[in-house]
Amino acid sequence: MPIIGVQGAGKSYFIVTLASFVAKHKWGYVDAPHIYDMMAYVQAMKPIPPTMGLIPVKVDIDMVKYMGHVCRKKVRISTGDISGREFEQAIEEAKTSPDMDKMSPSLKKFIDILKKTDGLLVLIDITRYMGKTPDKVEAVLKSFSEQISPIAHAIELAVKLGMKEKPVFFVFSKKDIHKMDVDEIRRIFEPAWCILLRRLEAHGIRVGYYTISSAGWSSLSDLDAFFYGQGFDKLLYDLVVAL
Ligand SMILES: Nc1nc2c(ncn2[C@@H]2O[C@H](COP(=O)(O)OP(=O)(O)OP(=O)(O)O)[C@@H](O)[C@H]2O)c(=O)[nH]1
Numbered sequence: 001m002p003i004i005g006v007q008g009a010g011k012s013y014f015i016v017t018l019a020s021f022v023a024k025h026k027w028g029y030v031d032a033p034h035i036y037d038m039m040a041y042v043q044a045m046k047p048i049p050p051t052m053g054l055i056p057v058k059v060d061i062d063m064v065k066y067m068g069h070v071c072r073k074k075v076r077i078s079t080g081d082i083s084g085r086e087f088e089q090a091i092e093e094a095k096t097s098p099d100m101d102k103m104s105p106s107l108k109k110f111i112d113i114l115k116k117t118d119g120l121l122v123l124i125d126i127t128r129y130m131g132k133t134p135d136k137v138e139a140v141l142k143s144f145s146e147q148i149s150p151i152a153h154a155i156e157l158a159v160k161l162g163m164k165e166k167p168v169f170f171v172f173s174k175k176d177i178h179k180m181d182v183d184e185i186r187r188i189f190e191p192a193w194c195i196l197l198r199r200l201e202a203h204g205i206r207v208g209y210y211t212i213s214s215a216g217w218s219s220l221s222d223l224d225a226f227f228y229g230q231g232f233d234k235l236l237y238d239l240v241v242a243l
């Protein structure tokens, strides 16, 4: 299951946090050693250099647990196969040139990822205009307006390549900044993205909504309280069960 999202949406921070959670609870296996380098940046809350963000990171999950329910299944979550910049460029290209022979390596790579996917984890950053626009709803809508085209096109492309009856999980990142709960965001998201949502329903694609924070946990003494408080266990459980 790939993680997609525009530049700076929080994909790399998310996978490092997710990997730490999975490792802490012995729920799976994390691809090393690149993750250590990324970890250093996440722990220091510094931007991950673009070149490092390109290195693929894979988290192999064997089991998940939520509220006493255990689900054993093998699921791979990955990112870094395609960076946000490559993703945006590939989607732009996919919109205009459907010619297979002339495709750029980025678009080819992205199509290969989508062909074999069991669903999508879509990271959306709603914080881009927070602090710049006084009205929170307006700030969220402004962020959506920048991300709806690449994201919706990517999902449509995945559907075209055969992703039917598979789940799409929308994850609104950087919760520590926007401080909104998932229902509050859904009330803005659903009308704004309704055309895509109706089309997904028509293809039997189930949609889930989550909001999490992937930063500021390394200094906490009670890591579990952070992870569970963010709902990482629920997100992983829903995801594994849905596949
Ligand atoms: N406060 C806060 N900041 C975050 C969080 N997640 C990511 N960030 C910030 O957002 C920046 C971008 O996050 P990345 O994870 O590197 O974004 P990305 O989606 O991997 O971006 P590309 O690799 O360019 O596609 C980071 O440098 C952090 O400063 C979060 O949960 N909370």
Ligand SMILES: [Mg+2]
Binding pocket: 011, 012, 013, 048, 053, 054, 083, 084
């Ligand atoms: Mg990245």
